[in-house]
Amino acid sequence: MRERVKILVVDDEEIVRESLSGWSEEDGYGVGVAPDGPSAIEKLKGNEWNILLVDLKMPGMDGLQVLENARKVRPEAAIVIMTAYATVDTAVQAMKMGAYDYLVKPFEPEELSLMIKKLVNQQNLLRENILLRKALKRQYRFRDLVSKSPKMQGIFELVKTAAKSNSTVLILGESGTGKELLARAIHAESPRCTGPFVEVSCAALTETLLESELFGHEKGAFTDAVSRKKGKFEMAHGGTLFLDEIGDISPKLQLDLLRVIEEREFRRVGGSELIKVDVRIIAATNRNLKKLVEEGIFREDLYYRLNVIAITLPPLRERKEDIPLLVEHFLGQLGVEMEKNLEGVSREAMDLLLSRDWPGNVRELRNVLERGAVVGSGGILQPGDLGLLGAEGDDGFEGAGGESLKEVERHHILEVLKQNRWNISRSARALGIDRVTLYHKIKRYGLKPERAVS
Numbered sequence: 001m002r003e004r005v006k007i008l009v010v011d012d013e014e015i016v017r018e019s020l021s022g023w024s025e026e027d028g029y030g031v032g033v034a035p036d037g038p039s040a041i042e043k044l045k046g047n048e049w050n051i052l053l054v055d056l057k058m059p060g061m062d063g064l065q066v067l068e069n070a071r072k073v074r075p076e077a078a079i080v081i082m083t084a085y086a087t088v089d090t091a092v093q094a095m096k097m098g099a100y101d102y103l104v105k106p107f108e109p110e111e112l113s114l115m116i117k118k119l120v121n122q123q124n125l126l127r128e129n130i131l132l133r134k135a136l137k138r139q140y141r142f143r144d145l146v147s148k149s150p151k152m153q154g155i156f157e158l159v160k161t162a163a164k165s166n167s168t169v170l171i172l173g174e175s176g177t178g179k180e181l182l183a184r185a186i187h188a189e190s191p192r193c194t195g196p197f198v199e200v201s202c203a204a205l206t207e208t209l210l211e212s213e214l215f216g217h218e219k220g221a222f223t224d225a226v227s228r229k230k231g232k233f234e235m236a237h238g239g240t241l242f243l244d245e246i247g248d249i250s251p252k253l254q255l256d257l258l259r260v261i262e263e264r265e266f267r268r269v270g271g272s273e274l275i276k277v278d279v280r281i282i283a284a285t286n287r288n289l290k291k292l293v294e295e296g297i298f299r300e301d302l303y304y305r306l307n308v309i310a311i312t313l314p315p316l317r318e319r320k321e322d323i324p325l326l327v328e329h330f331l332g333q334l335g336v337e338m339e340k341n342l343e344g345v346s347r348e349a350m351d352l353l354l355s356r357d358w359p360g361n362v363r364e365l366r367n368v369l370e371r372g373a374v375v376g377s378g379g380i381l382q383p384g385d386l387g388l389l390g391a392e393g394d395d396g397f398e399g400a401g402g403e404s405l406k407e408v409e410r411h412h413i414l415e416v417l418k419q420n421r422w423n424i425s426r427s428a429r430a431l432g433i434d435r436v437t438l439y440h441k442i443k444r445y446g447l448k449p450e451r452a453v454s
């Protein structure tokens with residue numbers, strides 16, 4: 001149980017002190033009273049108070065002066081100013097000086113009751129957020145990754161050691177689980193951290209383009225090769241090469257890659273010179289590589305070459321304890337990016353986030369919070385801000401009542417992908433967009449096949 005909330009009533013009129021403390025006691029709060037400013041400050045020093053109800057007009061020290069002093073003695077207490085003279089000026093001034101809100105006298109017990117309830121909720125949330133923020137600074141992070149799940153903590157430990165070696169690392173996991181972030185963290189923790197980190201998205205390019213992207217080409221190697229170009233292997237010399245979506249490369253490139261990994265040398269497309277490189281390889285995929293090997297789609301020898309250290313990132317639904325931590329982390333980031341004060345999410349909004357399955361994993365969670373940050377009015381995000389209500393259908397947008405343009409697009413792309421059994425080239429053609437664009441949209445919307453279709 002939480003500690004009882006304590007309210008201090010500061011008013012020069014006895015009748016006001018008595019009625020306010022009576023009402024608040026009925027609501028179950030602990031109450032104290034003070035007839036004037038100086039005695040209120042004394043009481044503040046001696047005890048912990050959560051909420052102060054302060055009359056504006058009092059002989060001697062007035063409400064604003066009490067406010068000013070109280071902020072110094074008890075910065076964590078929320079202060080509500082009561083005034084019979086509801087001039088906007090004084091109210092604004094009080095808020096500027098750090099009051100939480102003001103009440104215009106006379107007011108009904110319900111009005112006070114409601115305001116205090118709101119305040120207590122907010123204070124509890126803020127306290128929880130402060131604890132989360134401290135936890136984030138402490139043990140629950142590895143570079144840019146945050147997690148308190150035991151599985152992820154195990155991965156962080158393994159990776160810290162593995163980063164020091166030159167071994168190839170294979171990162172597996174569903175879309176949006178943090179594979180790229182982990183690859184970057186490994187590079188940053190390794191002795192190669194001062195060298196380059198070069199990323200290649202293998203699924204986004206055709207075989208020919210990917211080949212020249214990886215190995216470079218000589219002038220005149222093909223029609224568009226107007227000059228010599230360095231490949232990613234060369235660019236990553238002395239550093240790390242991150243081969244993303246490795247499960248999608250063609251048989252020919254699988255063989256080429258196997259050779260480079262074994263020999264650490266290669267030729268540019270259309271070139272004869274052997275080029276030697278010192279590169280650490282990290283590969284990642286959201287596909288089931290082992291199954292692709294069994295089906296003869298992915299070379300077994302390459303699989304073993306890549307699989308020296310294998311890490312599987314668990315999906316978010318298997319580590320829901322990370323959700324509050326990630327919410328805090330992302331709202332912190334988004335708040336800075338958008339120059340908006342994002343304090344947290346309401347209890348109801350958190351329940352909603354915790355109840356979801358997150359097919360798009362951490363990326364999807366971030367997107368939802370980003371939407372919330374844009375449409376919400378700042379402060380504490382409510383369930384309605386997240387755009388998730390009524391979205392319990394299998395692809396998440398049924399019953400939302402009026403789909404946004406983006407939702408329609410997502411829906412349509414998913415349909416086309418299903419029709420084409422997730423063949424990216426065919427789907428892209430059907431949609432009239434190029435593969436790279438489709439690939440990015442699949443990522444952005446967190447789309448994935450319902451069952452492994454290969």
Ligand SMILES: Nc1ncnc2c1ncn2[C@@H]1O[C@H](COP(=O)(O)OP(=O)(O)OP(=O)(O)O)[C@@H](O)[C@H]1O
Pocket residue numbers: 144145146147173174175176177178179180181182285286329362363366443
């Ligand atoms: N543990 C984490 N802590 C903080 N941010 C995370 C974490 N995991 C993922 N993210 C964030 O979620 C988003 C998706 O992560 P990332 O791009 O690394 O996923 P991925 O596994 O490579 O996805 P895909 O398979 O679709 O390429 C990024 O914005 C990343 O910063």
Ligand SMILES: [Mg+2]
Pocket residue numbers: 179180244
């Ligand atoms: Mg990725």
